[in-house]
Amino acid sequence: MELIEKERRRLLQSAARAFGLSGVIIAAVCLSLPGVVDPDVLPSVLILLAGQAGSLVMVGRSGHLGWVALTIVLGCGALALAQLPWGQSTSLALSTSLAPLGAAGLGAVGMVLSESTGRWLLWAGGTLVSSLLVATAGPTSAFFSTSAIATLAGWVITLIIGLWVTVGVQRAVRRIENIGRAHHLERQASETEAQRRQSARLLHDTVLATLTLLAHSGVGVTAAALREQAGEDARLLRQLRLGSTPMPQFSGVYSLEPVAETPLGTTLESVKQRFLRMGLSVRWHGSGQVLLPSDVLDAFLLALAECLENVRRHAGVDEADVTITQGDDVLRAVVTDAGVGFDPSEVAAERLGFTESVVARLHDVGGNARVFSTPGAGTTVILEVPR
Secondary structure (H helix, E strand, O other): OHHHHHHHHHHHHHHHHHHHHHHHHHHHHHHOOOOOOOOOOHHHHHHHHHHHHHHHHHHHHOOOHHHHHHHHHHHHHHHHHOOOOOOOOOOHHHHHHHHHHHHHHHHHHHHHOOOOHHHHHHHHHHHHHHHHHHHHOOOOOOOOOHHHHHHHHHHHHHHHHHHHHHHHHHHHHHHHHHHHHHHHHHHHHHHHHHHHHHHHHHHHHOHHHHHHHHHOOOOOOOHHHHHHHHHHHHHHHHHHHOOOOOEEEEOOEEEOOOHHHOOHHHHHHHHHHHHHHOOOEEEEEEOOOOOOOHHHHHHHHHHHHHHHHHHHHHHOOOEEEEEEEEOOOEEEEEEEEOOOOOOHHHOOOOOOHHHHHHHHHHHOOOOEEEEEEOOOOOEEEEEEEEO
């Protein structure tokens, strides 16, 4: 969206430069005709017009407000200088020659003055001064002369063009954002439904089939085969709990990647994707490309997943940060959120979720866990396991 906004500014700047330069060139040609401007004054007027043309070129390149102000100052200076000596050079030919300069050469900057209050004030000042200067060049010095009205119209029209482009682009950006959000929600719903169906098929092919055999006392199946099948099912459930997606080889059999040989960073990505599907965006920081013993890796990832599940359920936010650091003998994960927080001392003793699923699990492999939280200030959990 930022790119669209940048292109909008570039379009208006380029249009202002082209329109303004055309007005300056036409005015320079008209003022150079014999008898329109005092010959002694004409060189100075042309120098100012050349400076104005240069500032318009810079308006098209940078759009800095200083170049816009310089364009207005030089243009108004040329309008005033062309009328020297005052009261003697006013004529219909002079006012007609100055009209392109006021309407286009100066009015063009109205395209880039439609964004803020400060720019509107500069537009109003430029409009008033240039219209008055063009009006005084006429034989009647009437503000409602054709040249003065043309100058005023040029400023108004360019401002309207700038506003129209700005509003149109903003409306288009909002619609693009709405389409993007709708697409994201639809894709997320499709992925969730596909995951649900995959999980249902997987459980039907494995765990439920094993439970059915057990319910019928394993009729027709040896005890060794039942133990082997139950072991495969346990490994499968463990992979699912860690966020992996086992791939089916054929009915009832799924390929399982040995976790003990998996880099931690790869497994963390699986955990991240799992919670993203459930609506929690996890930002990872630090390096996770290390290997851990299978039992330590299991405890670490399951404790980490439980912390993220607590964020998803209780923190009231949809984002969390996980920072992974490693020393010579310790791997550390810091889970933080900016949610509602809580007072750890007020957690009831009978609530064993964090105590058993995180603290006790890490203690079993020689690790530990600490939690820091304050109501209204978010929660930080530090997990440590030996390498």
